[in-house]
Amino acid sequence: MHEMTLVAGILEIAEERAREAGAARINTVTVEIGRLAGVELSALVFCFETARLGTMAAGAELVVCELPGRGRCPACGADAEIDFYAALCPACDGCLQVVGGRELRVASLDVD
Amino acid sequence: MCDTCGCNQSPDAVTYRKPGGHDHPHRHGDTEHAHPHEHEHDHDHGHHHDHGHDHGHDHGHDHDHGGGRRLSVEQDILRRNDVVAERNRGWFEGRGVLALNLVSSPGSGKTSLLERTIRDLKGEIPLAVIEGDQQTLNDAERIAAAGAPVLQVNTGFGCHLDAEMVRRALAELAVPSGGVLLIENVGNLVCPALFDLGEHAKVVIISVTEGDDKPQKYPAMFAAASLCVINKTDLLPYVDFDVEACKDAARRVNPALAFVELSATGGEGLDGWYRWLRDRRAAAAR
Numbered sequence: 001m002h003e004m005t006l007v008a009g010i011l012e013i014a015e016e017r018a019r020e021a022g023a024a025r026i027n028t029v030t031v032e033i034g035r036l037a038g039v040e041l042s043a044l045v046f047c048f049e050t051a052r053l054g055t056m057a058a059g060a061e062l063v064v065c066e067l068p069g070r071g072r073c074p075a076c077g078a079d080a081e082i083d084f085y086a087a088l089c090p091a092c093d094g095c096l097q098v099v100g101g102r103e104l105r106v107a108s109l110d111v112d
Numbered sequence: 113m114c115d116t117c118g119c120n121q122s123p124d125a126v127t128y129r130k131p132g133g134h135d136h137p138h139r140h141g142d143t144e145h146a147h148p149h150e151h152e153h154d155h156d157h158g159h160h161h162d163h164g165h166d167h168g169h170d171h172g173h174d175h176d177h178g179g180g181r182r183l184s185v186e187q188d189i190l191r192r193n194d195v196v197a198e199r200n201r202g203w204f205e206g207r208g209v210l211a212l213n214l215v216s217s218p219g220s221g222k223t224s225l226l227e228r229t230i231r232d233l234k235g236e237i238p239l240a241v242i243e244g245d246q247q248t249l250n251d252a253e254r255i256a257a258a259g260a261p262v263l264q265v266n267t268g269f270g271c272h273l274d275a276e277m278v279r280r281a282l283a284e285l286a287v288p289s290g291g292v293l294l295i296e297n298v299g300n301l302v303c304p305a306l307f308d309l310g311e312h313a314k315v316v317i318i319s320v321t322e323g324d325d326k327p328q329k330y331p332a333m334f335a336a337a338s339l340c341v342i343n344k345t346d347l348l349p350y351v352d353f354d355v356e357a358c359k360d361a362a363r364r365v366n367p368a369l370a371f372v373e374l375s376a377t378g379g380e381g382l383d384g385w386y387r388w389l390r391d392r393r394a395a396a397a398r
């Protein structure tokens with residue numbers, strides 16, 4: 001259950017930025033999670049709803065933007081969108097290497 | 113909630129122990145773990161957006177929350193772990209220590225491989241071990257008996273070691289300069305893939321009793337590893353495990369992955385593992 005660790009990181013970053021901006025409370029936390037990052041989104045949301053209590057984000061909504069996986073073919077250079085590891089190149093059947101989709105970022109906050 | 117190991121447990125639940133020594137729990141930093149239970153649920157549903165093709169990084173989600181401000185953040189969620197991992201890397205570099213993060217499912221024979229490695233190499237290479245385990249001191253006792261300095265990190269319910277746990281362990285463990293630090297991660301092929309400990313390389317260990325489809329089931333870990341040890345090869349005649357199929361599957365996620373086939377108990381193939389270890393140690397010392 002590393003999702004709880006991720007939620008702790010999300011809340012820490014969110015509270016720090018909200019405090020810097022002089023906000024009183026956090027209404028929305030928007031995160032970007034790559035499809036190949038190995039994160040169970042339902043577990044992330046579940047953990048968030050528990051961990052937000054007692055923080056500036058106590059009433060906040062977690063908005064998750066899922067970023068697609070991206071593969072590049074080492075043989076022919078083709079790019080393709082993928083949602084699993086070891087996908088095949090649509091152009092030459094080579095094995096695509098993952099070049100995107102592992103992102104774990106806090107993108108933005110809505111605050112009052 | 114503990115914000116270091118992140119698993120819903122008290123901050124004193126992570127302990128650092130030496131075999132034969134006394135227990136002494138450490139607090140995680142000086143963070144406050146009190147959670148007042150005011151239940152204010154004005155937005156109590158999470159939802160997620162699915163960006164299909166060509167997500168152009170324009171964060172134009174329109175959620176109206178009545179007069180609020182939008183703050184752009186763009187920060188990596190694992191930044192704190194990664195900063196500490198970077199410090200650990202500097203610690204290793206300064207002392208010419210090769211640090212390896214050993215990952216596997218439970219029962220792959222990781223501890224047996226470590227015991228055997230320590231017994232065979234301790235006259236040649238100074239070795240030290242950090243043992244990650246949820247509850248017990250058993251593995252650390254086996255390592256100590258084999259003759260290497262060892263520190264046990266019990267993560268409680270935590271499913272992985274993080275960089276901070278390794279940093280604290282380094283403060284208490286006598287890791288010899290120019291030696292090799294073997295970090296035995298918690299038995300789990302999912303969560304440890306995400307946490308950089310500052311190590312030089314991840315070594316993924318699987319045994320032939322597990323099924324040759326491990327790389328398909330846990331691709332992120334195989335993608336992150338530098339070496340794959342296939343253990344218990346003495347049992348190959350008795351199990352349905354296709355070594356070449358397993359390697360092919362692993363190479364599809366990581367074409368640069370190296371392999372060693374061995375039996376930690378029988379001894380065959382160990383020379384390949386030791387050769388890899390010596391080569392990596394020489395590279396780390398440079």
Ligand SMILES: [Zn+2]
Pocket residue numbers: 073074075076077078089090091092093094
């Ligand atoms: Zn191609």
